[in-house]
Each structure stands twice: as structure tokens, then as C-alpha cells.
Amino acid sequence: MSSVPPGPSVPKLELLPAVDVRDGQAVRLVHGESGTETSYGSPLEAALAWQRSGAEWLHLVDLDAAFGTGDNRALIAEVTDAMDIKVELSGGIRDDASLAAALATGCTRVNLGTAALESPEWVAKIIAEHGDRIAVGLDVRGTTLRGRGWTRDGGDLYETLARLDSEGCARYVVTDIAKDGTLQGPNLELLKNVCAVTDKPVVASGGVSSLDDLRAIATLVPEGVEGAIVGKALYAKAFTLEEALAAVSG
């Protein structure tokens, strides 16, 4: 009886299927641009589907709060409450009230974008208070950070990273905006460059289109990449979440 030799193994990579919420619907954007939404129905149904498929994490984004066009706070709280898995919450967490509401959902951690660019003192304070419940999203075009729904420049990636590192930021979620929602493959160079200047774990975001993309990201685990956010590829059924989890299970 012949046995199938195991394929080349890659280190385990955490996967965070994304549910981005706009106007009460689960959507995907292209390059994060408002107006490019494709709708995928109920955010709760989407989140429950990823949980049923074996996800250990959910990346849940309030896009209206990120764009400043309102918020989906009650719905986000409802989805988080329905999850038995870890939830990373982002979008519009910019002050004490929005942070308190986000943390009160019981999410595992929050992901700050604009606040890390515009309110450095507040961010330093909450990093000191909440430790690894705070991650910072470094959303970049080239090496320029973008905030306010990715519509405004917010400084240099590496200068900001050095500041946040010195303040003890626990983790970074790095998004290449040029890749986000495009199914064009992740920016591995950017991920390597970020890992080279910080010892903190990095979550990759943007561009994943195939299982090979996930395997390629997983090769960066020894350099500091901890996980990858997967959005469009799952909704477009490029692969299933079960296949993705198996591909990078270590």
C-alpha cells in the first residue's frame, strides 16, 4: 500500500476572515474606496459562516465609522456577542467613548488607524492602559500612512512605527492599500520591511488571492508575521476558509 508523502510544510499562520460593515451590510471595497462596495448580505450570517468553517479569529470593521459616515455600533456589538471565537474590531475607534464601546463588546482586541496618526498622546496612554488589547493598523500607500477612511495622508510608516514601538504597541496590522480588495497578491516586500524594524507581531492585510499567497505569507512567520486577514478571496470563493486553514496550519 502506497502512502502519499506530506507536502512541503509552512509555519502556522493565523487567519482572520474579514467582515467589513457598511450601512448594515457585509461589503468588500476595492482599494478601500467608498463607493466601490460589493454587498455580501448580513454581517452576522457572514461572521457565523466563518466561525462554522473553523475560524479562530474574526476581523470585524465598522466602515461607516472609519469613513465618518455614521456607525454600525449596535450591529458590531451584536455580531461580536454572537461569536465564540476571538474578534479584532476596527473602524472609528478614536477617543475614550468609541474605545470603551469597542472594548465593552468583549472583543479580544481593537485595531486603531486614524487615532494613531492624529492623537499620538491618547494612543500612548491607551497602549499603556490596555496592552495587547490594542493593535495599530498601519494602512499605507507606498510608505505613507493613510487615515480618515484612507483619504488623508498621515505621515511616514517607519517614523510612526518607531514611535509606536517605543510606546510599547503590542502588534501591527499592515495593509497595503494598493492591494486591498484587488486579489493581486500580498505585498511581501512591505511585510518583510516592517518585520525588519520591529520585534512585534505583524498581521498582513491586503491582496490575498490564493492559497499560494497564504503559503507565501506563512514563510514570513519566522520573520514576525503572525497572521493574515482574508477578505475578497473568501467572498469571491477563490478558495474556502477550510482549505485556507488547512494550507497554513503548520
Ligand SMILES: O=C(O)c1ccccc1N[C@@H]1O[C@H](COP(=O)(O)O)[C@@H](O)[C@H]1O
Ligand atoms: O478595511 C477597509 O477596507 C478599510 C477601508 C477604508 C478605511 C478603513 C478600512 N478598514 C480599517 O478601519 C480601521 C481604521 O479606522 P479608523 O481610522 O481607526 O477609524 C483600520 O483598521 C483599517 O484597516
